[in-house]
Amino acid sequence: MRKITCLFFFLLSFTLTKAQVPDQSWWTFSYPVNHGSDSSLLDLRYLNERFAGEHGFIRLSKDGNSFANGQNHEVRFWACNGGSLASGFDDKKLDSLARFLAKMGVNLIRYHGAINPKGKNTKITDVDTTEARNIWRCVAAMKKQGIYTVISPYWASNGHMGGWIPKEWGIDGYSGETDMWGVIFFNDKLKNAYKAWVKYLYTIPNPYTGVALKDESAVAVIQVENEDSDLFWTMSAIKPELAKMIGAQYSRWLKNKYGTTKVIKDTMALLPMYELTLPPGRANQQQVDDQVAFFADAQRSFYDDMVHYYRDILGCKQLINGSNWRTASQSRLLDLERWTNSGADVIAVNKYFDPQHKGPNDGWRVDPGDFYGAPSALKNPADLPTNLKHVDGHPMMVTESGWNLPNKYQTEGPLLVAAYGGLTGLNTFFWFTPTAVNYAQLPYFTFLNIQGQHPMNRWTTSTPGEMGMFPANALIQRLGYVQEGHAVAEERTMSSMLSRSIPPIFEEQPFDPNRDFVQRNNNDERKLSALTFLTGKVSTTYRAKKDTVKLLADLQALIDTKNSKIRSVTGQQLLNYRDGLFTLNTPKAKAVTGFLNTQKAFKLSEVTIKSDNDYATIELVSMDGLNLDRSKKILLQVGTVFRPTGWKEEPATITDDHKQLTGFKILNTGTMPWLGMPAKGSISLKNKAIKKAIQLDVAGYAIKQLNITHTTDGISLQLPTDTYYILLEN
Incomplete structure (x- = not known):
């Protein structure tokens, strides 16, 4: 019976996953770069301080869990x-x-x-x-708009x-083109040298502010x-x-x-990393335990x-x-990795939502002929980048993430x-x-030409589906x-982490949403499903x-x-991961995202x-801090699917790493401008306080006043097909 049910859900998912190619009904996304006035009705600059650091340095909260x-x-x-756009x-x-980022609601940037x-x-x-001068320029420019800066000055990748x-x-x-992975821990x-680099960066007065970065309250982390x-x-x-140097240490x-x-050689041979990911109980367990402890x-x-x-x-x-990295085994080593970072104030990780993009250059660009699986996080909840185990006493940051291209369901991400x-x-x-001053007017690598087309930048967030959903x-x-x-x-002990015991819950856990939330491994060890992360905060201490x-x-x-549903402990979030539907229901914010025509209301x-x-994302958010039933200023924000003009794709199936993936083959990467799928709804x-609805363009400027229907207890509004932002006000 379970196999039949799984097959039904697979076929249903396949049926709903169809090529979405722009046609004449799609509306043109055009950002007015040179608007004649500064009268945008949607400008969140007011949320920021007059200048970043106006009220002193960012510090830890009393419990250490926030800023x-x-x-x-x-x-x-x-x-x-x-920040490196500088x-x-x-x-x-x-x-x-x-100025643009502040307008969109950003108050922190990473260089x-x-x-x-x-x-x-x-x-x-x-x-x-x-590079130091550009970091200083970035800090100074962002500071003026109330945007703090996080500085990341080193990455061991040779190209970087x-x-x-x-x-x-x-x-x-x-030497030469060699990556420097792991060297800095032992050499x-x-x-x-690193200390000399950052001494210069942080102690020389910033010529653009007159303040050395070490004394700059606009630098947050x-x-x-x-x-x-x-x-x-x-x-x-x-x-x-390096192995010899590490062996001596x-x-x-x-x-x-x-x-x-014990008789110990002056230079010890290192076990391969694979050995450190295996369950304890092997013949060389003490040797593995020692190497893990030494590395930690x-x-x-x-x-x-x-x-x-x-x-x-x-x-x-x-x-x-x-740092912000992961390990060779998320179940056995990630807590130990976080412990090594816990002498610092803040814990961080880089964690993306994978668009299942496959192609010869998929690390940096989207080529015609590439495949992508078109997954939605709404149907793959274990893959949400927010599924994190927080370390008690430390704020958590995701320092890199996104629903990157060619993902078509980007608008769900910010919500x-x-x-x-x-x-x-x-x-x-x-x-x-971000890859542009506002939106990527040309998100292509134009120096490359493939069958008359240009590859797209897969990493840009300067798109209507991501950046546009910020406000x-x-x-x-x-x-x-x-x-x-x-x-x-x-709560974890050092001994259990060093022996690589599997904790009750860990990030990136393989899971089957059709199984019970309690899973057991080969040793009948009890674990909590990754779905637990969607119910509320998961924390740990070492x-x-x-x-x-x-x-x-x-x-x-x-x-x-x-029924494939997950409700949060607060009752404000509800996810139906079978149909791909999510609702947020709080006093000041209401939203729905996903494959809406499967439920309609x-x-x-x-x-x-x-x-x-x-597919669409529709949100109503109070702008004056009052509950939505009393608010006199509300932002209605709508995002659907956005694709370049001329984008073409067709259904396709490939085999990757012995797994069959169903998705799309990209036939044409298209050209600018972006096109938006029409909104259909109300x-x-x-x-009773809302008296008018003003449709805004993509830059937040007024286009026209919309007709609203007044009811006995409020209003109703039909969405124009080109809805992006609508301001509801008294």
Whole structure:
């Protein structure tokens, strides 16, 4: 019976997944770059401070789980990457970017850069002064618009470091086009060079503000490095010279642990990373345990040393994050990875929603002929980037994420992030990444021509489906319109983490939504399903004397696998992952997203939303802080599916990693402008204060006043087919 049910759901999903190719009914998305006035009716700049840092440095809240300003008032962020655009923007364009982001609700940006020297014949302690100057420019420009900055100055990827590691640096085994994964944890020469780089960056007065970054309250968080870990697969490919260096350090660590009770070589051979991911109980378990403990100690010592250097030597007053990476085994090693970072203030991770994009260049571009699976997170809830286990006493940031192209269901992303981020206490989610001053007018690599077409930039968030959905969701996130709720509180011991015991719940857990929320592995070990993350906050601590897990909610009542529904512990979020429907129902924000024509009508207390759209996201959000039944200013925001003009695709099935994927083959990547699928629907609102509805263009300027129907208890409104923003007001 279960097989028949699964087959039915598969066929239903396949039937609903169809090619959506723009036709003459789709409306043209055109951003008015040179508008003659500054009379936009949708401008969220007022949410920001007069200048970033106006009320002091960003600090930890009293419980350490969130952010506060210098006056101890809670600070919520709506964030994006894009700081490194300063390297290609003049001052005018950089100022325009800052103004646009503030208008869209952004109050935090990340500069992911590379402060190391670039190219041949450089000294390892040299600094890329051009990069430093661009970081300073970015901080100054964003500060003026009330936008804080997070600075990420180092990534071990060779291309990011400039594409060439000089032999003159003296890093044995590493030169030319070699990546530097793992080196900084063990090589003092690189560690000391890093310290020289950031000393220059943080202690030289910023020529654009007159304030050194160490004293700059507009810098919110210092990120030590991006995406590296000695518990990740890249440690299996380190150079022999580094392996020898690590082996010698490992030997000293073992001698310190065992003294003279064991005969230990001066240079120990390292086990391959694969061995560290296997269950305990093998013949070499003690050897594995020791290497895991050594790697964890080495990485923790590195981050602790960097926190000390930034804070005590350089005098930096900002919060600090170690890194944002994952491990070779999320179930057995991720908690240990987070522990190594927990000597710093903030925990972070990079975690994207995968569009199942497959092609020869899928790491950076979308080519004609590529395949994509067109998944929606609404039908794949275990893959939500907000499914995170929070470390108690530390704010959590997702420093890179997005529903990246060629994903067609982008408009669900910002709403789900605001809804589940608010529920779980996710402090900051950085969209990756803006590529233009406002929207990507040309999101193509025009220097490439494939059959008369240009490949698309797969990483841009400057799209109608992502960036355009910022305003309503920035309001939800920053004004705290979603109630936080707690589902699971876990406590872990160091011994269980070092022995790689599987915790009761972990991120990126394989799951089957048609099974019970309690799963068992081969050893009959009880675990909580990944669906638990959608019920409320899951937290852990690493200071326990005994491993425990406390359920703070009735998960069996909240997770209805029979009907494929998940309700949050607060009752404000409801996901139907069979039909792909999500509703948010709070006093100040009501929203629905997904394959709306499967249900057509959605009653959310004071609001009823009706839609015949195959797919859409419709939100009503209070702009004056009052509940929607009394608010005198409400943003109605609508997003459907957006595609370039001339975009063509056809249904396709491929086999990838021995798995069959059903999706689409891209026949034509199209050209600009973007086109939007027509909106089909209406809203009814129980609010007698609303007297008019003004349709806005994509930049927030008034187009026309719409006809509304007044009812005994409020209003109703038919959505124009080109609805994007509508302002409802008194």
